[in-house]
Amino acid sequence: xxxxxxxxxxxxxxxxxxxxxxxxxxxxxxxxxxxxxxxxxxxxxxxxxxxxxxxxxxxxxxxxxxxxxxxxxxxxxxxxxxxxxxxxxxxxxxxxxxxxxxxxxxxxxxxxxxxxxxxxxxxxxxxxxxxxxxxxxxxxxxxxxxxxxxxxxxxxxxxxxxxxxxxxxxxxxxxxxxxxxxxxxxxxxxxxxxxxxxxxxxxxxxxxxxxxxxxxxxxxxxxxxxxxxxxxxxxxxxxxxxxxxxxxxxxxxxxxxxxxxxxxxxxxxxxxxxxxxxxxxxxxxx
Numbered sequence: 001x002x003x004x005x006x007x008x009x010x011x012x013x014x015x016x017x018x019x020x021x022x023x024x025x026x027x028x029x030x031x032x033x034x035x036x037x038x039x040x041x042x043x044x045x046x047x048x049x050x051x052x053x054x055x056x057x058x059x060x061x062x063x064x065x066x067x068x069x070x071x072x073x074x075x076x077x078x079x080x081x082x083x084x085x086x087x088x089x090x091x092x093x094x095x096x097x098x099x100x101x102x103x104x105x106x107x108x109x110x111x112x113x114x115x116x117x118x119x120x121x122x123x124x125x126x127x128x129x130x131x132x133x134x135x136x137x138x139x140x141x142x143x144x145x146x147x148x149x150x151x152x153x154x155x156x157x158x159x160x161x162x163x164x165x166x167x168x169x170x171x172x173x174x175x176x177x178x179x180x181x182x183x184x185x186x187x188x189x190x191x192x193x194x195x196x197x198x199x200x201x202x203x204x205x206x207x208x209x210x211x212x213x214x215x216x217x218x219x220x221x222x223x224x225x226x227x228x229x230x231x232x233x234x235x236x237x238x239x240x241x242x243x244x245x246x247x248x249x250x251x252x253x254x255x256x257x258x259x260x261x262x263x264x265x266x267x268x269x270x271x272x273x274x275x276x277x278x279x280x281x282x283x284x285x286x
Contacts, residue, residue: 046184048151049081052262053269054279055155056080057253058099062274065128066106067097068136072144076152078276082186082269084155085144087172088113089162090121095141095172098126101159107138114160145179153184157210163194166201173202217241217248223268225249228258231265238265256281 046053059071060078067085075083086099091114103109109116109124118140127133141156148154162168176182187198188208195207206222215234217224224241228250231237241248249269250262259281262270272278 046081046151046153051266051268052282053081053153054079054275054282055082055084055249055269055271056275057084057271057273058086059083060273060275063276065126065130065133065136067099067139068126068133069139069143069147070133070136072139073147075275076147076149079279080152080275082153082155083144083148084157084271086157086159087141087163088159089168091115091117093168093171094118095175096121097139097141097144099159113138114162141175142179145181148181153186154181155186155188155208158187158189158191158194158198161191161194163189163191164197166197169197169201172198173205176205217244217246219244223247223249225251228252228255 056072056075056078058066059068060074060080061067061071064071064074072083072085085097088096088098088101090096096113096118098106098113100106101114102112103116103124106128107124107126109121113121121138124137125134126136126138144154163172172187173182176185182202182205186206186208187195188210189195190210192207192209195209199205199207208223208225211225212227213230214226215230215237217226217237217240224246225248226237231250238248247268248265249271250265250267251271252258253271253273255262255270255272256274256278259270259278263282270278270282
């Protein structure tokens with residue numbers, strides 16, 4: 001796993017976190033005393049699938065425009081075990097699957113996602129400049145859930161501080177429950193507070209913290225996902241994680257040249273921009 005380090009802001013690197021009793025972040029949410037009735041707890045386990053799980057980063061963003069129904073369908077066809085996407089809120093509080101807070105990079109629109117209603121957002125093309133995908137629009141969470149097979153999990157990156165609002169967190173949990181995907185959904189973010197806000201309301205939903213640093217696995221974490229060079233920098237990382245019962249998910253959106261190494265380490269999940277290629281290579285190394 002030796003490569004030039006990437007500083008590309010479009011690369012999503014994540015890990016899941018759970019809070020301890022005395023966590024300062026959890027204390028922030030101690031006023032939220034009314035929890036949503038939990039469903040049976042789940043970890044990073046995808047029934048019927050074998051590890052390492054392949055997690056499709058914004059769908060298959062190589063063959064299709066990122067975070068579109070086309071990219072998610074392609075990733076499912078490729079054999080991905082987990083679909084990763086990003087959540088923003090429309091002006092009328094609908095969960096939208098789009099990475100950026102602004103529309104210019106991936107759509108033919110201008111402005112911010114949260115300044116437009118669902119109907120306005122649905123008028124835009126999310127083709128990212130690819131004419132063959134001109135009809136693709138920004139999906140809602142409900143639209144993504146509608147195509148999600150029963151044996152595929154979902155990782156949601158919470159992109160805005162709207163998810164610090166108990167009302168929005170409750171809306172998300174209730175929607176996941178109604179859609180029937182709560183028991184295979186993970187919430188992740190660069191903000192621990194955002195994910196723990198959801199986790200506090202629904203402890204059965206694993207919460208995750210995206211990080212680019214930390215030579216040692218965080219003892220508070222349920223699942224650790226170090227930016228992959230950290231596994232090189234600390235040869236005891238895997239041993240420490242295993243001794244704590246942590247699941248290790250080295251997050252690397254272009255992992256193909258390191259797959260043999262990952263499988264020798266016996267990692268649990270692998271992130272990829274192109275699940276079609278990664279799935280084939282993983283089988284080759286089995």
